[in-house]
Amino acid sequence: AQSVAQPEDQVNVAEGNPLTVKCTYSVSGNPYLFWYVQYPNRGLQFLLKYITGDNLVKGSYGFEAEFNKSQTSFHLKKPSALVSDSALYFCAVRGESGGSYIPTFGRGTSLIVHP
Amino acid sequence: EAGVAQSPRYKIIEKRQSVAFWCNPISGHATLYWYQQILGQGPKLLIQFQNNGVVDDSQLPKDRFSAERLKGVDSTLKIQPAKLEDSAVYLCASSFGGLSTDTQYFGPGTRLTVL
Numbered sequence: 001a002q003s004v005a006q007p008e009d010q011v012n013v014a015e016g017n018p019l020t021v022k023c024t025y026s027v028s029g030n031p032y033l034f035w036y037v038q039y040p041n042r043g044l045q046f047l048l049k050y051i052t053g054d055n056l057v058k059g060s061y062g063f064e065a066e067f068n069k070s071q072t073s074f075h076l077k078k079p080s081a082l083v084s085d086s087a088l089y090f091c092a093v094r095g096e097s098g099g100s101y102i103p104t105f106g107r108g109t110s111l112i113v114h115p
Numbered sequence: 116e117a118g119v120a121q122s123p124r125y126k127i128i129e130k131r132q133s134v135a136f137w138c139n140p141i142s143g144h145a146t147l148y149w150y151q152q153i154l155g156q157g158p159k160l161l162i163q164f165q166n167n168g169v170v171d172d173s174q175l176p177k178d179r180f181s182a183e184r185l186k187g188v189d190s191t192l193k194i195q196p197a198k199l200e201d202s203a204v205y206l207c208a209s210s211f212g213g214l215s216t217d218t219q220y221f222g223p224g225t226r227l228t229v230l
Contacts, residue, residue: 004157032215032216034218034219036221041223042223042224043119043206043208043221043222043223043224044158044206044208044219044221045221046218046219046220049216049218051216090157090158092157094215094216101215102160102163102171102173102174103148103160103215103219104160105157105158105159106157107155107156107157108155108156108157
């Protein structure tokens, strides 16, 4: 069965500092990896995805993520955090499971950016 | 472009009652998803439609949950009878095609409280 782990419930960072939100996955076959952000009382918004090709993926709002196949990781990064980046971040994977590519989400990581 | 619409936004019912949620996907999107997001957890796929056919409903509790997308556009998710553990946010998402690589676009969700 496929799975996603987000080992940190909360990440705290000062505004202007770089941020990293961690994600590791387990899937059979090639993984398709996604990051979404969720603001209070709103649905999830797509940030970026890795399908194939370049391991460094650039997305919305200055975020990027690095796919590492050997470590089965897909960490989300941003060079300089903003207070407005404070939100809940979800990593998701789709892989082949019994012939069906069911999306599986992590538990989420709360990012808090301090002024 | 209008986003994914969901209604109602909030619903409070007593256990053993029935409830229905409605979703209208982005125009032209063939694939529609229903997710259950319990507080503190990531979204869990309940059912995936492509046009008016079911692609995957392996995680749908079929003894009490049902969903339909009769005309291949909007969809309803029903719970009958509701249990306390059904308290969650129910998210609807859509994507243009049916590929696992396609980006999903989420609605704002319906927050269900079962008393």
